[in-house]
Amino acid sequence: MQLAHRASQEAIYASWAFRRGVIGLDPPWVVAQIGAAMWRHGMLGGIPAIAALRHGRDQAAIIDELGTMTYGELNDAVNALANHWKSKGLGPGDGVSILARNHRWFLVATYAAARCGTRIVLLNTDFAGPQIRDVAAREGTDFLVHDDEYGDLLAGVETRLGRLRAWTDDAETGDDTVAGIVARGDTSPAPRAGQDPKVVLLTSGTTGTPKGAPRAEPRSLAPIGALLSKVPFEAKGTMVLPAPMFHTLGFAQALLNGSLGATLVIRRRFDPASVLQDLSEHQATGMVCVPVMLQKMVELGEDAFAEADLSHLTAIFVAGSQLGAELAVRSTALFGPVLHNMYGSTEVAYATIATPEDLGAEPGCVGRPVMGATVVIYDNDANEVPAGTTGRIFVGNDFQFEGYTGGGDKDRINGLMSTGDVGHFDAAGRLFIDGRDDDMIVSGGENVFPGEIEELLFGHDAVREVACIGVADERFGQRLRAFVVLNDGAELTADEVKSYVGSNLARYKTPRDVVFLDELPRNPTGKVLKRKLAELPV
Known part of the structure; x- marks a missing residue:
């Protein structure tokens, strides 16, 4: 029974790979050569050879600062x-x-x-x-x-x-x-x-x-088929990839691009105006980036987008850190309904993908589980919780990691792996991320997730970036501290920040400290380094 189910799943993965052009009805001699290349080089090492066989040696593979490589x-x-x-x-x-x-x-x-x-x-x-x-x-x-x-x-x-x-x-x-x-x-x-x-x-x-x-x-088409069932990447398209390739997101997309025989446009350093130019000049069909990169592009403004030809763009794929509802709305207004938001991690790989339709209905969601992935929310006693209830997120799929080098693993329940996040499903089956399970702040006996306050403040007209952390407090155990970066020329006081939060959320979620910075410390994939924020003198 399990074997039949597995065979059925593989057939579905293969059908999506066929629809998108990863596999095709190639002549027998090409099929034989592809088989020989896979036997000799494996699935990963064989990508360039197979692409050259299926799509031609002259098909552009990479466009970078050195020019074009076929x-x-x-x-x-x-x-x-x-x-x-x-x-x-x-x-x-x-x-x-x-x-x-x-x-x-x-x-x-x-x-x-x-x-x-x-x-x-x-x-x-x-x-x-x-x-x-x-x-x-x-x-x-x-x-x-x-x-x-x-x-x-x-x-x-x-x-x-x-x-x-x-x-x-x-x-x-x-x-x-x-x-x-x-x-x-x-x-x-x-x-x-x-x-x-x-x-x-x-x-x-x-x-x-x-x-x-x-x-x-991978030993099957599962990772490729699962992604392509949600995101319309096509064979021989053009992908602009500003996300770093040493990171899971950029690396996986670079390999997928090769499997599609598509052209990869890359630069050594990210510059939002240059990426927008690449999308226009190369008539790109797709872009893969992290949210902070998307934010920098949105900040270019309507005039910059009016001059760019984005008519060929069918998919923007974002992952690596939380997108947020406000940025999803702003991005869709400028790029059109092409945004796809993936949720996963280095350890669990993929979990859910929010399509443009999902984001249109609920901009703050990360979508529904992709084909082949199981996502369950457990409470602290390993009981599955109902929709609308926040708990720990656990994921199962065919492409998880094997455990950390030198030992150690993520928490597991019933064969599913913890992502380290907490979240909830809505009634429609869409997943929402409420925060990191170790980021939750307990202040005066109340549970506070920083992400909710961050999302609210990010929507303020004067705010460019924001991050919140918990710090020790003798009276309340912990208190919330907000770090705020203002837009150029904007003015906002600490009291105004507190008043804005207090007017929109429960009073206990109001930051007791507000610190203004020129920029937030981030790693190359855009994640805010909150441990560095905690070390800043206030």
Whole structure:
């Protein structure tokens, strides 16, 4: 019975992959070559080869600051680097750490490492030197790939087989650069590794030392089919990707883009005006970003959008941190009804996706569970709670992580994994995030979730950004402290902030402290670093 159900699910996943162009009715000789490429390179390492076979070697794969790279050129580059690494002794199970911004050499290194059957560790470009060195040592780094700008940070990292420079400011092609190896390397198909690669994605580190969350490559179309059942990404489209590729969101979308044979438009640094220009100039069909990036684009204003051609845009995919109702409404007004908001985490992968229809009805929701995902809300006694009741969010799907490097795991109930968030379902089955389960503030015996106050204040005309935390209070146990960033030229006093909250929410939810800042501390994916806020002198 379970086998029949599984087969039925796989058929549904495959049908969505077929509709979107991931798989198709290819000629028999192409099917045979695709099968050979998958046998030789695996699902992850085989992406460039399969795209070149299905969509043509001349199909544009990447547009970055170096120009256009086709799928044929990408596949050749991956072979050249994989063959070089194998000649140096890099083999299955070895560790390749990558510290790079969004550009072609990031993907070349990733696919090449996959073809070697290695453990691929994606390092966060915002980490401090000690964090990077600790993570690189903990995860095991036999070979290191990095952009020039991070050379000093990596000075203390020891490798068994060496290192290569990825992005170089002068476009160097020496023997110590990825570009140099690719230019002079052996582009024949790399030998079969004999072992599947693993990708280690790192937690954001917003509450401490980043943890490694390893994940094996998928063995089915489940992750792709689940996403494509909700989001209209199409084969051979054009995707603008400002989200960092070292992060779960950016990495997954870059790989999906390759599976679709689509063109990926990337820049090393995010600039909202440049991204809007890319959407217009390249007639982009999709964009993937984190909410803070979307907010910066919205702040460009109506005049900037009036000059941009967004007529080809069918999907904006947002994840990585909470979107919020106010930003969802503002974004839809400028981009049109194309916004999709995914909820998940590094550990659980995907859980729910809010479609434009969901956001039109309830802008603050994160949608309904995607196909193949189970989402349940439990109370503290592991009892499932009814709609409208807040509890801990637990998720099950086919693409969760395997447990943290070195041991440790997320809480699990009945085979489902905790996301670390609390939330509730409405009567229509839409999920709402009420906050982090460790962010809840108990003030004078009342439970307060900072997200509710943050969402309210973000809707104030004078407020650009806001974050709230709990701090110790002798009388109430904890009190709420709000950190507010004002729009340019706006004026707002602490008393006015308190009055605004008190006029719209219960009195006990009013911040007792209000601190004005020029900007909020964030990591590269836009998450506010609340531990840094707690350290600020007031």
